[in-house]
Amino acid sequence: MGAPPHNAPPHNAPPSHQGLELAGVGVRFGGLTALDDVSLTVPPRRIVGVIGPNGAGKTTVFNVICGFVVPHTGTLTLGGRPLRPAPHRLSRAGIARTLQGVGLFAGLTLAENVMTGARARSGFVSSLLATPRAARDERRLRTEAVALLDSLDIARYADALPATLPYAIQKKAGLARALAARPHLLLLDEPAGGLGAEEIDELAALIRDLPASAGTAVLLVEHHMDLVMSVCDEIVVLDFGRVVATGTPDQVRGDPAVAAAYLGTEAIAPGDAGPVPDSGDARPPAGGPTGGATTAGRPPDPPPGGPGDGVVALR
Numbered sequence: 001m002g003a004p005p006h007n008a009p010p011h012n013a014p015p016s017h018q019g020l021e022l023a024g025v026g027v028r029f030g031g032l033t034a035l036d037d038v039s040l041t042v043p044p045r046r047i048v049g050v051i052g053p054n055g056a057g058k059t060t061v062f063n064v065i066c067g068f069v070v071p072h073t074g075t076l077t078l079g080g081r082p083l084r085p086a087p088h089r090l091s092r093a094g095i096a097r098t099l100q101g102v103g104l105f106a107g108l109t110l111a112e113n114v115m116t117g118a119r120a121r122s123g124f125v126s127s128l129l130a131t132p133r134a135a136r137d138e139r140r141l142r143t144e145a146v147a148l149l150d151s152l153d154i155a156r157y158a159d160a161l162p163a164t165l166p167y168a169i170q171k172k173a174g175l176a177r178a179l180a181a182r183p184h185l186l187l188l189d190e191p192a193g194g195l196g197a198e199e200i201d202e203l204a205a206l207i208r209d210l211p212a213s214a215g216t217a218v219l220l221v222e223h224h225m226d227l228v229m230s231v232c233d234e235i236v237v238l239d240f241g242r243v244v245a246t247g248t249p250d251q252v253r254g255d256p257a258v259a260a261a262y263l264g265t266e267a268i269a270p271g272d273a274g275p276v277p278d279s280g281d282a283r284p285p286a287g288g289p290t291g292g293a294t295t296a297g298r299p300p301d302p303p304p305g306g307p308g309d310g311v312v313a314l315r
């Protein structure tokens with residue numbers, strides 16, 4: 001898998017990007033505390049993972065950064081400036097996101113989907129005008145889109161509709177669309193979901209390469225522990241909406257608080273966790289009416305072996 005072909009800064013990005021910082025962020029949904037005093041930093045061109053058992057607050061962190069959820073406490077800064085996120089302004093702030101599923105536009109080809117990512121950067125209005133310049137811009141965007149698809153080894157599918165293609169190809173196209181916005185910060189929401197072991201290895205290599213090849217920092221939410229441990233410079237561990245550990249993969253792997261959050265008393269080792277079915281609401285809500293942070297009520301360890309090895313998610 002090749003490197004995305006652009007090192008240029010985003011057209012509309014802030015001139016100096018010193019990374020993303022969340023400080024003391026708290027989110028409540030009614031009586032439920034989803035995030036409690038969460039602080040984390042994603043420095044430029046670094047890969048930071050956010051892990052934690054189901055319901056720990058990982059997606060809520062993403063939703064705060066994207067402006068889908070407004071925190072009741074705390075601050076966000078991007079490049080040293082206050083960030084007041086709004087979903088429609090993300091691209092202009094230099095942030096792009098992939099979705100947990102695929103989220104491609106079903107009626108557009110892969111190339112056209114990727115072009116929508118680039119248009120988020122350059123503006124939709126010019127593309128609607130039937131001027132010679134707009135036509136030139138469209139040709140340029142298509143060339144860029146196909147080059148991006150090529151960098152992910154899927155250019156041959158440029159003119160295919162998503163539904164006609166295997167899931168792994170669609171996921172790569174979703175990544176290409178996010179990269180087309182030339183983000184300084186890329187939010188990857190469970191990118192390994194639905195992929196096989198070989199595809200995950202390929203994905204890991206690609207993610208590891210992104211800071212150098214695309215000039216972007218990465219914030220990764222992922223249950224697949226082998227992937228997280230192999231690509232992240234730093235990992236933030238959430239449990240019941242609170243940060244229980246921050247450190248390098250090795251530091252986090254040996255941290256008793258992390259072991260307690262995930263495995264009762266066992267430490268995390270790459271590939272040592274068997275399949276863990278997502279049992280939905282088995283876990284009490286974070287900071288909920290019953291008093292919040294406790295390791296009680298965790299489900300029993302899952303049986304070893306079988307599909308999904310390497311996924312650590314105590315549900």
Ligand SMILES: Nc1ncnc2c1ncn2[C@@H]1O[C@H](COP(=O)(O)OP(=O)(O)OP(=O)(O)O)[C@@H](O)[C@H]1O
Nearest residue numbers: 029034052053054055056057058059060061285286
């Ligand atoms: N819109 C919402 N309204 C009410 N509660 C919510 C909402 N979004 C999340 N929650 C609750 O907030 C808590 C944190 O949820 P979140 O989805 O952030 O966890 P997560 O770590 O991403 O979990 P998973 O690994 O299952 O995706 C959970 O208890 C969840 O039920």
